[in-house]
Amino acid sequence: MAIACSPPVPAPEDAARPRERARGALLGLAVGDALGAPAENLKPSEIRARWGRITGFVTEQPCGTDDTEYAIFSGLLLARHGSALTVAHVEAAWHEWIADRDEGPFRGAGFSERGTLENLRRGLSAPVSAQHRHAWSDGLAMRAAPFGVFAAGRPAEAARLVAIDGSVSHEGEGIHGGRAVAAGVAAAMTGASTSAVVASALAAVPEDSWTARSLRRAVAVAHRGARAVRSAVAIDGYPWTDLAPEAVALAFGAYVAAGGDFRESVLAAVNMGRDADTTAAVAGALAGASRGIAAIPREWAAAIGPARGRCLPSVQGHHVLDVADLLTPGDGGSGPRGSAGGGPPGSAGESRRVPRGEGRSVPRGRGRGGPGDGAGRAGRRSRAARRPRSRTP
Numbered sequence: 001m002a003i004a005c006s007p008p009v010p011a012p013e014d015a016a017r018p019r020e021r022a023r024g025a026l027l028g029l030a031v032g033d034a035l036g037a038p039a040e041n042l043k044p045s046e047i048r049a050r051w052g053r054i055t056g057f058v059t060e061q062p063c064g065t066d067d068t069e070y071a072i073f074s075g076l077l078l079a080r081h082g083s084a085l086t087v088a089h090v091e092a093a094w095h096e097w098i099a100d101r102d103e104g105p106f107r108g109a110g111f112s113e114r115g116t117l118e119n120l121r122r123g124l125s126a127p128v129s130a131q132h133r134h135a136w137s138d139g140l141a142m143r144a145a146p147f148g149v150f151a152a153g154r155p156a157e158a159a160r161l162v163a164i165d166g167s168v169s170h171e172g173e174g175i176h177g178g179r180a181v182a183a184g185v186a187a188a189m190t191g192a193s194t195s196a197v198v199a200s201a202l203a204a205v206p207e208d209s210w211t212a213r214s215l216r217r218a219v220a221v222a223h224r225g226a227r228a229v230r231s232a233v234a235i236d237g238y239p240w241t242d243l244a245p246e247a248v249a250l251a252f253g254a255y256v257a258a259g260g261d262f263r264e265s266v267l268a269a270v271n272m273g274r275d276a277d278t279t280a281a282v283a284g285a286l287a288g289a290s291r292g293i294a295a296i297p298r299e300w301a302a303a304i305g306p307a308r309g310r311c312l313p314s315v316q317g318h319h320v321l322d323v324a325d326l327l328t329p330g331d332g333g334s335g336p337r338g339s340a341g342g343g344p345p346g347s348a349g350e351s352r353r354v355p356r357g358e359g360r361s362v363p364r365g366r367g368r369g370g371p372g373d374g375a376g377r378a379g380r381r382s383r384a385a386r387r388p389r390s391r392t393p
Contacts, residue, residue: 020292021189022149022324024262028288029071029145029281030304030320032266034062036280041241042273044230054270062303066109066311067142067281073097073315074165075146075323082150085161087126090168092208094120097314109311110242112137116169126168134240138168138247140178142278142347145285148185150327159204170244174290176211177244179204181282188289194260197286198252210245218253226268229253234274241275250274251282262287262295 013119032245051058077093078085099120116134144162151158159179187197198219199371205212214233221228233249241247250272258264265287269280288296309316356359 003250005021015104017292018152018189019325019328020294021191022328023151023321024288024291024293025145025149025185025189025285025307026075026288026320026324027293027301027304028262028266028284028286030064030284031066031288031296031300032269032282032284033064033067033142033277034303035266035284035300036270036276036278037063037065037221039270039273039276040065042276043236044227044271044273047271047273053267055267056300057303059284061124061309063308064304065277066113066139067278068320069307069309069312069315070109070113070139070143071281072307072318072320072323073312074143075149075320075327076315077165078146078150078161079323079326083157084159085164087164087167090165091120091126091129094168098312101314110134110137110139112139112169112174112242120168129170130167130169130171130174134242135169135171136173136244137170137240138174138177138244138275138278139241139242140170140174141181141244141248141251142281144178144325145185145282145289146323147182148187148189148285148289151182151186151323152189154187154253155186155200155204158182158186173210174244176205177248180211180215180248180249181285185285185289188286191290194256194290197260197290200255201252211248214245214249215252218249219256222253222256225273226254226257229257229268230272230274235273239384241277242278247275247278248282249278251286254279254283255286258283258287260287260290262291263297290311 035054035057039054042050047054071272073093077090089114094116099117111134112132115134116129119129119132140162143165147162147165148155148158151161159182162178162182165176168176180201184197184201187200192200198215202212202215205215217232218229221232230253233246233253235243235246250268254268254272255265258268262284265283266280269283270276272279293301304320306317306319307315354365
């Protein structure tokens with residue numbers, strides 16, 4: 001079935017500055033990821049038995065997971081190439097900054113990322129590199145928010161760009177999930193209503209897709225609360241919690257059930273369990289884009305520091321706020337709409353809720369940094385497949 005084209009979303013008269021919404025979206029993603037990580041793969045009953053209802057961080061040192069680090073990775077890549085992003089750029093970056101390097105403790109993250117890396121190391125190229133057993137996962141949805149930030153008010157463009165990024169690692173419902181999130185964030189970046197955000201997400205995916213059906217079910221019952229959303233969407237008998245159609249629908253359902261309120265959107269997603277880090281990250285990105293960085297509780301924002309590189313060593317030291325600044329055109333941002341490249345934004349006179357690390361930029365060569373121009377596949381070495389250590393059933 002044909003994919004409907006979503007029109008540009010006009011900004012309301014009281015819209016926050018684009019950069020504040022961009023920061024809200026990506027910091028919201030990181031906050032949701034860190035809040036949801038302890039509840040990943042748990043049932044609501046298991047969450048209640050351990051913590052009651054989660055209302056804040058439940059660990060002494062909250063930390064983001066692969067969701068935050070891959071969002072930084074894709075955001076830096078998008079900042080380099082802008083609307084000119086191609087599959088070749090994405091594939092080269094995966095080789096240069098992930099596949100050809102030593103791995104972090106989480107060894108590339110979830111099953112979809114592991115499958116992609118194994119295929120790339122065998123010499124396979126996109127879209128064949130995305131042909132593995134978890135191509136339907138929410139691994140693209142978790143890194144889709146930067147595309148909505150970049151293409152604010154242009155959901156169709158956000159969906160187009162994230163599909164290019166995802167072609168290396170996902171196909172089918174995995175791509176649909178990423179498109180829905182990117183389009184939703186692009187609409188939310190204008191301060192659009194929750195119903196308009198959902199409409200933009202639905203317009204970005206085939207009407208008869210599993211993703212669209214799950215999303216419609218979730219928002220139809222969202223007025224009854226998060227428990228109804230979970231009952232309508234979650235497939236508890238299925239062991240893999242990273243199903244893109246399920247995770248994306250749970251995230252949008254939490255966002256709609258909370259009326260776009262940041263705190264309640266994220267907590268609703270966290271307390272549903274399942275792939276809680278991803279659902280809370282997506283809900284946080286949507287609500288953060290809708291309300292801006294000021295909507296994020298100060299104590300939650302303060303806990304988010306530069307990426308630790310536990311999953312992707314190449315993004316260690318980068319902060320989501322710097323990525324948000326790079327992706328925000330105008331408004332004191334870093335570059336024109338078509339190419340958000342250039343160096344890191346200046347920090348003079350800027351006020352931040354969390355500390356900025358030093359030396360974070362969009363790198364142009366090897367060494368510590370993130371995805372740059374992609375120096376090709378030289379030095380690629382084959383590694384034996386390793387069992388994934390995250391997103392286990």
